[in-house]
Amino acid sequence: MGKLQYVNLGCGAKFDERWVNVDFVSTGKDVIGHNLTKGVPFESNTFEVAYHSHVLEHFTKADAEKFIGECYRILKSKGILRVAIPDLEAIARNYIKYLDESIANVSSAKEKYNWTMLEMYDQVVRIKGGGEMLDYIIDETKKNDDFLIERNGDEIKKLFTNFRNIKEEAPVPSSSAGFSISNFKSRVKNKLIRILLKEDVNALNIGRFRLGGEIHQWMYDRYSLAELLKKHGFKDPKVVTATESKIPDWNSFNLDMADGKIRKPDSLFMEAQKI
Numbered sequence: 001m002g003k004l005q006y007v008n009l010g011c012g013a014k015f016d017e018r019w020v021n022v023d024f025v026s027t028g029k030d031v032i033g034h035n036l037t038k039g040v041p042f043e044s045n046t047f048e049v050a051y052h053s054h055v056l057e058h059f060t061k062a063d064a065e066k067f068i069g070e071c072y073r074i075l076k077s078k079g080i081l082r083v084a085i086p087d088l089e090a091i092a093r094n095y096i097k098y099l100d101e102s103i104a105n106v107s108s109a110k111e112k113y114n115w116t117m118l119e120m121y122d123q124v125v126r127i128k129g130g131g132e133m134l135d136y137i138i139d140e141t142k143k144n145d146d147f148l149i150e151r152n153g154d155e156i157k158k159l160f161t162n163f164r165n166i167k168e169e170a171p172v173p174s175s176s177a178g179f180s181i182s183n184f185k186s187r188v189k190n191k192l193i194r195i196l197l198k199e200d201v202n203a204l205n206i207g208r209f210r211l212g213g214e215i216h217q218w219m220y221d222r223y224s225l226a227e228l229l230k231k232h233g234f235k236d237p238k239v240v241t242a243t244e245s246k247i248p249d250w251n252s253f254n255l256d257m258a259d260g261k262i263r264k265p266d267s268l269f270m271e272a273q274k275i
């Protein structure tokens with residue numbers, strides 16, 4: 001079966017084999033590896049649909065402008081762009097709500113406020129994988145799982161399972177495991193870096209992490225996203241639900257849904273059309 005003229009950019013692990021799927025690193029024959037900060041690797045006027053979910057916020061504001069321009073370029077006339085991003089407006093409204101309720105000593109508001117603060121800032125300022133959000137998720141004493149699921153969907157249950165059940169670290173393999181040239185070179189390289197940079201090694205590691213693509217570099221709401229799309233030529237940007245779309249047979253692809261539930265409930269979904 002040939003591919004649909006639909007492209008999923010920054011697809012991650014959630015994609016449909018009938019689509020053309022692109023991510024920063026290929027994870028198999030159905031995913032093309034390409035650095036999307038360098039453009040989108042297709043000819044102009046190629047696709048009927050372009051889609052990306054929780055990708056745009058990982059670009060700098062300037063790179064996001066270029067990326068949306070690329071989405072416009074690769075679409076055919078009347079082609080549809082569908083975007084899913086974390087909804088800054090929803091986070092901001094939760095912040096005000098749970099701030100007021102925490103001050104009023106409303107039961108359970110404090111932990112909802114604490115999580116909302118992490119949603120707002122941790123994904124921007126973190127300097128380690130998972131940041132303080134992961135530390136919060138691992139801590140069962142917070143007693144806030146229902147709210148985390150409400151905000152993040154069933155996918156967060158996997159984190160509960162994977163990280164709360166971690167046993168003590170596995171023992172370091174002995175030298176009898178064999179000699180590896182690549183591991184030896186890596187150890188030598190890291191030792192030289194520590195010798196040369198001394199106290200600046202930590203700054204290097206933080207810089208490497210923050211350039212690695214995990215952090216959020218900008219956030220959007222229904223107004224700013226619509227303005228961004230219109231700026232690059234798209235018309236009639238419209239907020240839609242996870243199941244609402246002008247894309248034919250949208251719900252058959254299960255990209256924004258999983259087992260009848262929204263995959264990422266914290267999302268803002270928007271569609272627009274190329275003129």
